[in-house]
Amino acid sequence: MKYIKDLLKIALITLLAAGSVVGVVFLSSRGRGSGEPKGTYHSPTRYAMDTTLDITIQGESTSKAEEDTNAACALAKQIEAKTSRFDPDSDTSKINAAAGAAPVNVGKDTLYLVQKALEFSGLTGGAFDITVAPVAELWGFYDQEYRVASDEELAAVLPLVGYRDVSVDAANGTVMLARTGMQIDLGGIAKGYAVQRMCDLLRERGVEHALVNFGGAVGAVGRRSDGKKWVIGIKDPRRSGGELAGELEIEDCYVSSSGDYERYFIEEGKRYFHIFDPATGRNPAGVIGTTVVGPDSTVADILSTALVVMGAERGMNLMNSQEGFDALTIDGTGKTFSTPNMEKKYDLNIPGDVL
Amino acid sequence: MHKPTRAAGRSTWKTRSGDVIVVLLVLAAAAASILLVSRANAGEKGSIAVVEVGGREVRRFTLGPGQASRRFTVEGTQGTSTFEIKDGRVRMVESACRDKVCIGMGWVDTAGRAIVCLPNRVTIRITGGREPGVDTVSE
Numbered sequence: 001m002k003y004i005k006d007l008l009k010i011a012l013i014t015l016l017a018a019g020s021v022v023g024v025v026f027l028s029s030r031g032r033g034s035g036e037p038k039g040t041y042h043s044p045t046r047y048a049m050d051t052t053l054d055i056t057i058q059g060e061s062t063s064k065a066e067e068d069t070n071a072a073c074a075l076a077k078q079i080e081a082k083t084s085r086f087d088p089d090s091d092t093s094k095i096n097a098a099a100g101a102a103p104v105n106v107g108k109d110t111l112y113l114v115q116k117a118l119e120f121s122g123l124t125g126g127a128f129d130i131t132v133a134p135v136a137e138l139w140g141f142y143d144q145e146y147r148v149a150s151d152e153e154l155a156a157v158l159p160l161v162g163y164r165d166v167s168v169d170a171a172n173g174t175v176m177l178a179r180t181g182m183q184i185d186l187g188g189i190a191k192g193y194a195v196q197r198m199c200d201l202l203r204e205r206g207v208e209h210a211l212v213n214f215g216g217a218v219g220a221v222g223r224r225s226d227g228k229k230w231v232i233g234i235k236d237p238r239r240s241g242g243e244l245a246g247e248l249e250i251e252d253c254y255v256s257s258s259g260d261y262e263r264y265f266i267e268e269g270k271r272y273f274h275i276f277d278p279a280t281g282r283n284p285a286g287v288i289g290t291t292v293v294g295p296d297s298t299v300a301d302i303l304s305t306a307l308v309v310m311g312a313e314r315g316m317n318l319m320n321s322q323e324g325f326d327a328l329t330i331d332g333t334g335k336t337f338s339t340p341n342m343e344k345k346y347d348l349n350i351p352g353d354v355l
Numbered sequence: 356m357h358k359p360t361r362a363a364g365r366s367t368w369k370t371r372s373g374d375v376i377v378v379l380l381v382l383a384a385a386a387a388s389i390l391l392v393s394r395a396n397a398g399e400k401g402s403i404a405v406v407e408v409g410g411r412e413v414r415r416f417t418l419g420p421g422q423a424s425r426r427f428t429v430e431g432t433q434g435t436s437t438f439e440i441k442d443g444r445v446r447m448v449e450s451a452c453r454d455k456v457c458i459g460m461g462w463v464d465t466a467g468r469a470i471v472c473l474p475n476r477v478t479i480r481i482t483g484g485r486e487p488g489v490d491t492v493s494e
Contacts, residue, residue, distance in 0.1 A: 035488075042405075046410055050473070054491070213493075217493070218491055232491060233493070247489055256493065
């Protein structure tokens with residue numbers, strides 16, 4: 001009798017132990033860290049607005065995920081067709097062509113973007129300005145014939161820059177530039193806006209777990225299908241592709257980064273990049289990389305560009321007034337500044353020295 | 356007087372020693388299985404590099420440690436892109452594009468990261484694998 005009792009005891013222990021072994025094996029095979037959940041769909045890379053568009057969808061069948069991706073891409077193309085300064089039929093091209101002459105009827109997307117841009121031109125003291133286009137053109141950033149602009153050339157072009165000379169008639173849906181030669185460029189914010197619209201569309205289509213990356217403007221729909229937050233890498237402005245400056249954990253929000261590493265040329269050892277201080281027509285100095293997180297993708301995109309122009313101190317002051325938005329800036333010496341929530345809410349992790 | 360007590364003590368001790376042996380065996384088995392599983396994982400540090408031209412997948416490679424250097428070429432919209440796979444990493448080494456931004460991106464090896472040659476419409480994206488990576492990168 002006692003023998004049987006002992007045997008039962010041993011059998012029970014063995015069973016429990018075997019169970020724990022199976023558990024160990026099962027858990028390890030399910031992956032750790034951010035290994036991606038089963039059933040993750042990666043769209044093939046699409047091209048729009050002169051950059052790449054990648055969409056990740058989880059928790060859907062492949063065919064549904066493909067349909068969702070196609071719908072989102074079609075929306076991005078539609079926004080591009082309305083806003084691109086390189087498309088002669090776009091609202092932007094029409095506005096630029098009619099500068100100093102007549103108001104132009106524009107679509108809802110363009111109207112919204114111009115209004116948002118003007119609002120933030122005011123808030124940033126002109127650091128963010130869509131009328132800086134003639135300066136970017138002078139430096140060769142539109143035809144990729146890069147050149148260093150002279151003082152005389154800049155003096156000739158700067159009078160064409162000024163957001164106060166953009167007038168919007170919301171009731172009639174028109175935009176007009178006051179003077180001939182003025183130009184706007186919505187390229188800096190259309191990507192962020194498109195990410196917002198694509199994420200909203202995916203939500204409408206019932207998608208619960210998705211990640212949209214449109215040339216670095218990132219939008220998250222929900223969390224990952226395994227319940228974890230999405231992990232977003234922040235590119236190190238100076239190190240090569242594999243190296244990250246940090247990582248953020250997000251759900252249902254938007255991330256946008258800007259910096260002197262996106263589009264640039266180097267002449268006589270000096271780096272010239274695509275973001276200009278509208279006051280001088282030259283590159284701002286100091287901040288070389290920014291990342292903004294928040295509940296609106298268009299605003300995050302605007303702020304990430306504005307922070308490069310404003311610098312760390314002024315930029316962080318601006319961020320204090322932007323409820324719900326947080327930011328990280330990296331300057332040329334690798335020094336980082338961030339709003340308190342970057343660490344508290346998004347678990348910002350900067351593994352080592354930046355740069 | 357002492358005998359029955361000793362006998363009882365011995366009997367209890369016997370049972371416990373059996374338990375202890377079983378528990379030790381089980382712990383050893385668990386440790387061994389963890390070791391085996393982690394070794395299997397290390398073997399497939401194994402992310403996959405997906406190469407696309409114009410959004411169409413043209414090649415796919417498993418990345419793993421200890422791989423000898425191999426070079427591959429794909430035809431992009433402007434010309435040839437040559438990339439190198441070595442020791443679980445991949446990089447662009449030659450490209451027909453003008454600015455060579457893709458080459459400047461250097462080595463990439465973990466999930467969520469990618470090499471993009473915008474002008475030549477060539478992308479190499481790292482996906483899958485158990486290596487803790489990021490879901491995407493904001494540049």
